Amino acid sequence: MQEDILIFSSLEMTHLLWYSHTMIRKSIIFLSILLLFILTLQPAVAAVRLLPRFKSGAKPATSISTRSSNSVIVSPGFMPGRAGLRVSFSSIQNAKKISYILSYETNGKTEGITGSITPADGTSTTRDMLFGTCSSGTCVKHMGIKNAQLTVTTDLTSGKKSIRKYKIRV
Numbered sequence: 001m002q003e004d005i006l007i008f009s010s011l012e013m014t015h016l017l018w019y020s021h022t023m024i025r026k027s028i029i030f031l032s033i034l035l036l037f038i039l040t041l042q043p044a045v046a047a048v049r050l051l052p053r054f055k056s057g058a059k060p061a062t063s064i065s066t067r068s069s070n071s072v073i074v075s076p077g078f079m080p081g082r083a084g085l086r087v088s089f090s091s092i093q094n095a096k097k098i099s100y101i102l103s104y105e106t107n108g109k110t111e112g113i114t115g116s117i118t119p120a121d122g123t124s125t126t127r128d129m130l131f132g133t134c135s136s137g138t139c140v141k142h143m144g145i146k147n148a149q150l151t152v153t154t155d156l157t158s159g160k161k162s163i164r165k166y167k168i169r170v
Helices: 010-041
Strands: 074-078 084-090 095-106 109-117 124-130 133-134 140-142 146-156 161-168
Touching: 010 146, 074 161, 084 095, 109 124
Parallel strands: none
Antiparallel strands: 074 084, 084 124, 095 109, 095 146, 133 140, 146 161
8 A cells, every 4th residue: 555645845834834824813703703793683682671550450640730720820922923922821810919020131131021910800811012112002123032031920819929930032
């Protein structure tokens, strides 16, 4: 029998070792990238706990009213063209007196409107407050309104006092 004996020169041996190391490195890099790719595709698993209100037999939550039955309802809004505020007041019978102040800045000056409402005005009413001045039936609208704020102070029939502030962006 004849045996085949391979004889490599030192240069060929170095080349073979380099080639095998390079292949091992490439394989490790490839497998690392493949592993990262597979791990990013896995859905994230998180522990989920059922909230008590969704468990069977749990009582439904009851709604809590934030407005007591003896308060006055104030609903501010803009007049057409944002020329001023139109403020609606309802449940006025729950108040002894309601006073309001609308203040704002225009041309470096502070301007304002004040007024009051009593139960004699009915159970609901609306007030229009123009951003401007009126004299002898002629009104001049103010421009460049800044820092507008409506403050409504209510003296309730229960003896309590309510102060509500509304920031107005014109």
